[in-house]
Amino acid sequence: MTRKQRRLALIGSALGVLAVAVGLVLFAMRDTIVFFYGPTEIAQKGIGPGARVRIGGLVKPGSMVREAGQTVQFAITDTATDVAVTYTGLLPDLFREGQGVIAEGTLQPDGSFRAASVLAKHDERYMPREVAAALKKQGVWQGEQPAAASDAKAVTQ
Structure with missing residues (x-):
């Protein structure tokens, strides 16, 4: 050679x-890869029960129901489609109706969603990138001018 x-x-x-x-x-x-979907995408793609996914959207106003203990039921919407979510545990302090949220968990055979974790937005300007993209695609969320640019001007002056 x-x-x-x-x-x-x-x-x-x-x-x-x-x-x-x-x-x-x-x-x-x-098994550890989790995909992100909006409520309309879940309905369109026909994702099967037991699939571990992240669903993002807005908490539908008037949909939140507290049950016995720490169980909460609410709906995540992108204004076109709603997904019923059940979560047992402590919700983030900033969780409320009409706000952006991402829930990670599994789809149930009845079409509902069993969340293992729930993430809420942290201030009035923040929207998770995936949620904003899904809502923009639906024509619902237009966004705001970034406050960081105006804050940067104030700091430099």
Whole structure:
């Protein structure tokens, strides 16, 4: 074997080992990947029960019902479609009707959503990027001028 052939064999085997390692990592992570959807996308794509997903949108006004203990039922909407959500646990302090929210959990056979965690927006200017994109696509959320630009001017002056 010439020197050039040995070098090519070494590079080829290193690439093979790297490909196997990447394949194993992706195979191990397949259950931890969670996709983000809006309520309309869930209805359109026909995602099956038991699928672990994130649903984002606005908490539908008038939909929040507190049950016994820490169980809360509410609906997430993008104004075109609603998804009923059940969550047991403490809600974030800023969680309220009409505000942006992301819930992570599983779809139930009856079409409802069982949330394992709920995230709420943290101030009046913030909207999760995925939620804003889904609402903009529906023509609902127009957004605001970023306050950071006006704050930066005030700091520099």
